[in-house]
Structures are given as structure tokens and as C-alpha cells.
Amino acid sequence: METAATILHADLDAFYASVEQLLDPSLRGRPIAVGGGVVLAASYEAKAFGVHSGMPGRRARQLCPQLIFVGGHFKDYQRLGDAAIAVLGDFTPLVERISIDEAFADVAGCTHLFGSPAEIANSIRRRIKEELGLPISIGVARTKHLAKIASQVAKPDGLAVVDPATELEFLHDLPVELVWGIGPVTRARLVANGVHTVGQLARMRRQSLARLLGRAAGEKLMALAWNRDPREIQMHRRVQSAGAQSALGRQPAAQRVYRPTLRHLADRIATRLRAKSRPGRTVTVRVRFADLRSVTRSVTLDAPISATSILAEIAEQLVCTVLADFPDETTISLLAISVSHLEEHADLQLEFPLGLEDERRRPGTKLGLARWQADRAVDNIRERFGWQAIGYGSVALELSHSVPDDFRKLAEKNL
DNA sequence: TCTGGGGTCCTAGGACCC
DNA sequence: TCTGGGGTCCTAGGACCC
Numbered sequence: 269m270e271t272a273a274t275i276l277h278a279d280l281d282a283f284y285a286s287v288e289q290l291l292d293p294s295l296r297g298r299p300i301a302v303g304g305g306v307v308l309a310a311s312y313e314a315k316a317f318g319v320h321s322g323m324p325g326r327r328a329r330q331l332c333p334q335l336i337f338v339g340g341h342f343k344d345y346q347r348l349g350d351a352a353i354a355v356l357g358d359f360t361p362l363v364e365r366i367s368i369d370e371a372f373a374d375v376a377g378c379t380h381l382f383g384s385p386a387e388i389a390n391s392i393r394r395r396i397k398e399e400l401g402l403p404i405s406i407g408v409a410r411t412k413h414l415a416k417i418a419s420q421v422a423k424p425d426g427l428a429v430v431d432p433a434t435e436l437e438f439l440h441d442l443p444v445e446l447v448w449g450i451g452p453v454t455r456a457r458l459v460a461n462g463v464h465t466v467g468q469l470a471r472m473r474r475q476s477l478a479r480l481l482g483r484a485a486g487e488k489l490m491a492l493a494w495n496r497d498p499r500e501i502q503m504h505r506r507v508q509s510a511g512a513q514s515a516l517g518r519q520p521a522a523q524r525v526y527r528p529t530l531r532h533l534a535d536r537i538a539t540r541l542r543a544k545s546r547p548g549r550t551v552t553v554r555v556r557f558a559d560l561r562s563v564t565r566s567v568t569l570d571a572p573i574s575a576t577s578i579l580a581e582i583a584e585q586l587v588c589t590v591l592a593d594f595p596d597e598t599t600i601s602l603l604a605i606s607v608s609h610l611e612e613h614a615d616l617q618l619e620f621p622l623g624l625e626d627e628r629r630r631p632g633t634k635l636g637l638a639r640w641q642a643d644r645a646v647d648n649i650r651e652r653f654g655w656q657a658i659g660y661g662s663v664a665l666e667l668s669h670s671v672p673d674d675f676r677k678l679a680e681k682n683l
Numbered sequence: 684t685c686t687g688g689g690g691t692c693c694t695a696g697g698a699c700c701c
Numbered sequence: 702t703c704t705g706g707g708g709t710c711c712t713a714g715g716a717c718c719c
Contacts, residue, residue, distance in 0.1 A: 306687055321719090322686040367719050449692095451717045484693060485716090513688060550711085560685070564713060604688090671687050679689035679719080
């Protein structure tokens with residue numbers, strides 16, 4: 269007996285743009301883009317002109333002269349995104365949120381209460397439309413992978429249910445790039461080998477696929493092409509890393525440029541790590557040069573850290589090694605810091621000896637305890653008076669950013 | 684004319700240990 | 702002297718996703 273199709277994938281349509289059109293009715297039916305220097309989201313009317321997220325604002329205006337740019341109501345995005353996901357939670361606790369506007373749910377255990385999966389999906393869509401005023405597309409299938417594909421096929425504002433009896437016919441007619449994990453590079457490789465559809469992918473020989481894409485990737489894609497997706501709904505996922513980055517345009521590779529930027533990035537990351545008591549052991553920096561090539565350097569410490577100044581200093585050392593390795597590169601266009609190997613500390617007190625331990629291994633720096641206390645003081649002041657109330661000495665709070673900090677926060681996952 | 688910022692996972696080589 | 706296997710961790714790079 270085959271399993272029933274009980275996995276839902278729900279995806280709010282053009283989410284940020286839809287919220288803007290909800291808040292300001294004069295924007296409805298018109299091409300709009302959230303953002304300015306860069307497009308953060310585009311309405312369907314704008315997408316029809318080829319406008320998409322990540323696109324430079326100038327380019328978008330060229331493609332669509334009547335495009336309306338709106339600043340963005342980030343608090344409302346968070347509020348409405350949370351509310352939409354909460355509607356799913358009214359039907360089943362088995363909800364896995366993927367991002368602010370997207371989630372999986374397994375309704376196998378609640379069909380006796382609310383009807384078939386298709387009926388549940390319809391109820392969810394109706395409620396989100398009536399209560400929040402937002403369009404949402406839902407795919408229903410036997411696996412997460414196929415449910416996600418179905419929701420993409422259903423867009424905009426639609427429902428697609430894939431009957432297990434005919435799922436392979438449905439899947440095999442689709443273009444390969446709809447498969448999760450096939451991006452531009454992999455698609456190009458497949459197309460170069462005459463593989464355009466999921467069906468053609470499914471009929472490839474394992475050896476050919478492994479040669480083309482590597483063994484693990486090949487096996488994974490072959491499984492998905494036959495709709496063998498073993499992934500289950502995961503309600504609570506722990507995040508593996510926390511990072512921040514800043515595009516710089518074109519700046520000289522000089523300390524007066526990278527020091528304040530790294531301080532700012534380290535400040536943002538370390539504050540999050542301390543707030544969740546999740547210090548990390550591995551620090552990675554990425555330096556992107558003017559030609560968009562990027563280089564990474566990382567170091568894994570004996571003990572986890574979450575102190576702003578320590579993170580900033582390690583990051584600066586790593587950036588120095590990059591610049592020393594590439595002496596001909598005099599212009600940088602982006603700096604990034606990421607902290608991984610995150611540990612879990614129930615109590616921040618545990619980091620006391622670790623700060624001292626770090627001190628022991630890196631003699632000549634200031635006392636770790638003092639740094640820890642300084643961070644706690646800054647955290648406390650910010651908790652009471654806001655982020656801008658206080659900063660570290662050489663951190664440039666007034667750094668100009670192409671993307672507002674409020675938008676960045678939306679993308680942060682809970683540690 | 685150069686895509687911003689937050690993430691995940693995989694690969695391959697080398698160090699090191701048994 | 703040359704040969705071998707297996708496992709873990711670290712590092713650098715790359716593809717992909719939202």
C-alpha cells in the first residue's frame with residue numbers, strides 16, 4: 269500500500285511586495301519593487317518585466333520604467349509572516365518553517381478532524397486570504413520535495429495536489445531545474461548532456477550521473493527524480509552557523525577600510541551569539557575582490573568565543589593573511605565573517621574561563637574577563653535603550669549600507 | 684554592466700592517530 | 702624500505718536555497 273499525500277508546502281506569493289500592496293491599495297495591480305539600490309522583492313506585475321530580487325535598482329528601472337519603489341515595512345513582514353505560519357499551526361503541530369514566508373506541514377494526523385489534505389490546504393488558503401489579505405500557494409504531495417515543486421507549479425495564488433498514483437508522470441515531464449538542489453551550474457551540466465527533464469534525469473545511468481556531478485550529489489538527485497525523498501518534517505532545527513557580511517562597492521584594501529567594517533560585523537554576530545548563549549569555535553572570513561572573485565580563510569580555536577573584540581581581532585588577522593596571500597589585489601568589494609562549530613551553553617558564566625583560556629593561548633592581549641564584562645555592559649545598555657545607544661570605539665555605526673539592518677534581521681535564523 | 688545578505692551542505696586534500 | 706587501511710578533524714572552495 270502506498271503512502272498518502274499528506275505533506276503540504278505553503279509559500280506566500282511575492283511576499284514583501286504583496287504586503288506593500290495590502291498596506292497601500294493604490295499599489296495593487298501595479299509593478300512595484302521593495303528596496304532601492306537593490307531590489308529585495310518584486311510584485312508579479314514587476315516580474316512580468318523581468319524584474320527580480322537581487323537585481324540592481326537601475327537595471328530594474330530600465331526594464332520597467334513605470335516601476336514603483338517602496339521603502340519596506342519590515343515589522344509588518346515579520347508580523348504577517350508569523351501570522352500566516354500560525355494558521356498552519358492551527359491544523360497540526362508538525363510544521364517546519366523554512367523562512368519568513370514558507371513552511372512545510374504534515375497533516376497525516378489531523379485529516380479526521382479537518383478533512384482531506386486538499387480540503388485542509390483550501391481552508392488554509394481561505395483563512396490567510398480572509399484574515400490577513402495575502403495570497404499563498406500550496407502544494408500537496410507524498411514527499412517534501414514534490415510538495416515544494418507542486419507549490420511552485422501552483423503559483424500564483426493556487427493549489428496543486430499530486431496524486432501518488434500519477435506522481436511520476438507529473439514529475440518526469442517537468443524541467444530539471446525544478447528539482448531541489450539543481451541550480452544554474454548543475455542545470456547547464458545536465459543540459460550539455462542532453463538532459464532537460466526530470467524524466468530524462470531519472471533514466472540516466474548512475475555512473476554517468478556520478479561522473480557528471482559527483483557521487484553524493486548524483487545519488488541525491490536520482491532519489492529525488494524518482495520521488496524517493498526520505499526527509500521528514502523537522503519542527504526544531506538548530507542553526508549551524510551565524511554570520512554577517514557587507515558589500516563595499518570598491519574600496520582600497522587598507523586597514524582604515526576593513527578594520528571598522530570588521531568591527532561592525534563582529535559586533536552584530538557576537539551580540540547574537542551572546543544573546544543565545546551559543547559561542548563558536550570556528551571563525552571564517554571572506555574577502556571579495558573587485559572582480560568578484562572571493563577567498564576565504566578560517567581558523568578553529570580550542571575554545572568557543574562570543575566576545576566582540578576577540579572575534580574582531582581574529583577576523584582582522586585572517587583578513588591580513590588573505591591580503592598577504594594576494595598582494596596584487598588592492599581593491600576589495602565585500603567582507604564577511606561567519607562563526608560556526610557553535611556550542612550550547614545554558615549559562616554565559618561558562619564562558620568566563622574560556623575567555624581566560626583564550627588569553628592564555630594568545631598572550632599580550634587584554635584580559636579576557638575585562639572584555640567579557642565590557643560586552644555584557646554594552647548588551648545591557650542596548651537591551652534598555654536600543655542598538656544605537658552605544659557602540660564600540662572604532663565601530664563605524666554610520667557606515668552606509670545598501671540594505672537596511674531591519675531587512676537583515678528578517679533573514680537571520682534563530683540560533 | 685558587474686547581485687545583497689542570511690544560511691546549508693558537499694568535496695577534496697592534508698594532518699594526525701591507531 | 703616500501704607498502705596499506707580506516708577514522709577524525711581542519712581548511713578552502715563551490716553550489717545552492719530563501
